[in-house]
Amino acid sequence: MQVPTASISNPYHYVNLARKASNLARDKYNVPAVFMDQFENEANFDMHYRTTGPELWRQLAGEIDAFVMSSGTGGTIAGVATFLKQVQPNIRIVLVDPPGSSLYHKVEHGVAYAPQQQERTLRKHRYDTIAEGIGLDRITHNFQLGLDGIDAAIRVSDQEAVDMAHWILTTEGLWIGSSSAMNLVGAIRTALDMPVGSQVITMICDGGQRHATRFWDPTFIEKWGLQWPQQGCIPERIQSIV
Structure with missing residues (x-):
């Protein structure tokens, strides 16, 4: 429905x-x-704290310098961040946030606010990004459980996500959705600000088949005032390293 x-x-x-x-x-x-x-049920956080975090730690033999991802319910980033910080406090945890979400400012400035929430500009039914399933204008219980472990936040634009999704499809053969595209942008931007050889981890959490009529539809993208990437387009942020 x-x-x-x-x-x-x-x-x-x-x-x-x-x-x-x-x-x-x-x-x-x-x-x-x-x-x-799922937004408030603590079992969400607990499952990622007990399984996803330990799985990442085992598979990478403890060689993790940063974990970067967006937040939907908040359970994944909070649970993984809490576990990783316990086993290695120096691991950097970075939130990726889309336009219109207040989580970025909550992490960076301690206030859950986004410019789109200004009283004079607020729409009755606001929707400020093409990304689906991530970003919120409230702090969920699951996100709050891991908030202290999140070190920084990155705001990713819709255009960056579109460009990244097309580039990763061309270079890696991965057909991803909007959340995964934003995660990749955030991970690459984080990696570029860290020492060479750092291990930066993110999540490919949604497939492109679930976004065929929106994120992967050129008509929809252009109606949002965005550019449909040309063949061979390289995201601006990584042009200097590819």
Whole structure:
């Protein structure tokens, strides 16, 4: 079911509608429905703390200098960051954030705010980025659990994500979605600011097949005022190293 983009305080926000549908199915129709509450349910953080973080540490034999990724529910970056900081406090944890999200300023300045939230410019149903599933205008419980372990944040533009997705498809054969593209931009920007030979880790968390009608549709991209990359396009940030 499609729902309008809305604030979490709006009863028509998808989280609130999901909770309502679950309660209705269970209480009125006796359907064994469960509302997972993935943004606030601490099991989300705990699973990544107990499994994803240790898996990365084992596979890379403890040779990790930075972990970089965006935040949706917040469970992955918070859980992984908490584990990695415990085994190696010097590991750098960097949040990647899209336009319109307030998480960047929460990490960098301690205030959950984005310029798009200015009173005179705020839209009733705001949607400021083509990236789906990442960035929020609130701090979830899962994100809060790992907030102290996040060292820095990087704001990634929609155009950077589009360019990166096309470049990685051409060079690596990986058809990725918008979240993964932003993660890669953030990882490369982080790596370029670190000593040569540093191990920087990120997540390829969504496939392009789930974004075929939006992120991978040239008409949609151009309607957003973005440029559809030409064949052989190299993202501006990495032109000097390829």
